[in-house]
Amino acid sequence: MSDNKILEVEDITLRFGGVTAINGVSFHVTEGELFAVIGPNGAGKTSVFNSISQVYKPQEGDIRWKGESLMGKRPDAVANLGIARTFQNIALFGQMTVIDNILTGRHIRMNGNWFDGMKWFGKAKKEEMENRERVEDIIDFLEINQWRKFPVALLPYGIQKRVELGRALAMDPELLLLDEPVAGMNLEETEDMARFILDIREELGISMVMVEHDMGLVMDIADRILVVDFGKPIGTGLPDEVQANPDVIAAYLGTELSDEVA
């Protein structure tokens, strides 16, 4: 970990009509860091992710990737800069096989156009073979070899989550946004996923931002944590600091009625 800030989110505000989903959230991610965003349901965590990948366009504030503003870029342009993500409710390409899904992740690292594809021989064939090798590495890494030819819609939930991680990894990203990577998983699957996340960080050196509800996991593996509630940031810091923060405790456990009236 270094002090080199790669992603800076500065005071962003996102409104949908009268609803303010994000209200002045700021944070930064340094190179090699595992940064976590937590908060109660509906706090705006996923909206922060959607703002970074520019699926939503925040009205105020700025998001900078290595000094370059992401605001107003198309989602695919953001992806091209090396920002990959997974989704809370799995968003795999259901009718495609595991291999094809992960190969789609290689899209930004390939450049054959439709004509190269149609004539196959030459560029397309060479490119397919090279990238297939990379995909097989990822399949090995995530231990999903036996599923590789299955259409992903048929796979169990835990495996789908892994395939989605694999698809994001295939982009060779510099920053990985993980939206609830262990949501709905049992203990064993959670432990597997935690191991993959740590491996990604240590072996591949990819910086990560993670949204997660599993506090045990977050406190164990995150370097720093941002807590949001009702779209507002209520605390940033090391896991121990955040755990001790009274505002955070109030957001999660609620406050006494008398306090609120007063």
Added chain:
Amino acid sequence: MAFGRPLLRRSYQEDAAILPTWFQKGSLVFFLVTLTLAVLGNGFFEWLPIRLFGNTWLGLIVLTTIFGIAALGLNILVGVTGQVSLGHAFFMGTGAYTAVMLGGNVGKEESWKACVPFHDNLGLLESQGECGLGLPIWIWLPMSGVVAALIGIIVSPAAVKVRGLYLAIVTLGLVFIGLHLGRMLPEWAGDFESGRKWPKLDIRLWKEETPLIEISEDGKWFGLIHLTEVQKEFFLIFAILLVMLWFAKNLVRSRTGRALQAIRDRDVAAEVMGVPEFKYKRTGFAISSFYAGIAGALFGAFTGRVSPIQFGLLLSVDFIAILLIGGAGTIAGTMLGTLFVELLPEVVESFTDWLAGQLDSGGPIGLMANFLLTEGGEGDFGPISIATVAPGWPMSVFFWNLVIFGVLIVVFLIFEPLGLFGVWLKVRNYWKGWPFSY
């Protein structure tokens, strides 16, 4: 590749092959050889007992081939990219009229006025305006695809704005615009009812008298084989289908094809993976329309005379039916669907004709014929009418065909969304595992 272990793959290249096993490669060769022999028949090989396909059947097979090319295109748009379009007939029409403008007979007079069909006082067609540039096929055939693709690109932004059913309605509008243009521009489309003449499929280098390869007349090819016109047309058009098929297969197994499928399955996720939605929807529309344009041009050239009415809504619906019955998104399914939709009516009709001939033969077939067919006389019952005029019940074969068609679409949608291809997969998997259930 190991013969004994067809599923053993030793390289990624083998794994990505279109026909990965020797059995599949062999089947393709066998199919092509059989088809060639069936088409050539005893006209060429005297030891063959019959000419399997008469000119009527062969003509129908050529039409099926042409429709197969168009269906491949719609499959790329609807099955692979997931954009429902009812405008395929319009793109076919675009290709057809590009072909006739570029390749049609050169008008006798210079002015465009001479191109307009002229009716006399009684409303009878007196002069068939015919204008074209008389260019050779190697220009007008690719250009008809290119022009259709350009129109597709112009239309594609609509697909980013509207989705699903709404897109279907927007593209439906295209068909009516096309019909309207056909009526408004007689110098292009000829007479609205009777249409105009299309260029022949003869392959010329430029505008010379004797074509390089003669297609439109019976005769010897390269001084070797005596072929009829339809046979020649079949071989040319079937070769084009094979090439287009190969292109479509390659597209689906490469980067662009995966991007299209990604947009079909999850468009937001696709964008976040770096697949620009707009660009690839445009690509999908362009390629699909290119196929339609080529098919339209061939359709015009093969039938010889087409009127704008033929590129109407029914044609678009035919293509949607092909995809639904065959299995949208699969290329093999598209081919099966085309065969089924285009040939079934003729099979039903031939069967009825044959049955009608057996009416008085007695025996079980005669009994069945008596049971099924009716001429509408007293005490003569049966569901299929063979009377010349058959209003209402019992229905004529033509109406029965429509009913069968409609029922099939409903049945496939409910019971087998993967279409004929899904049926084939089930049968194959059953026999793969036999006698075990899996």
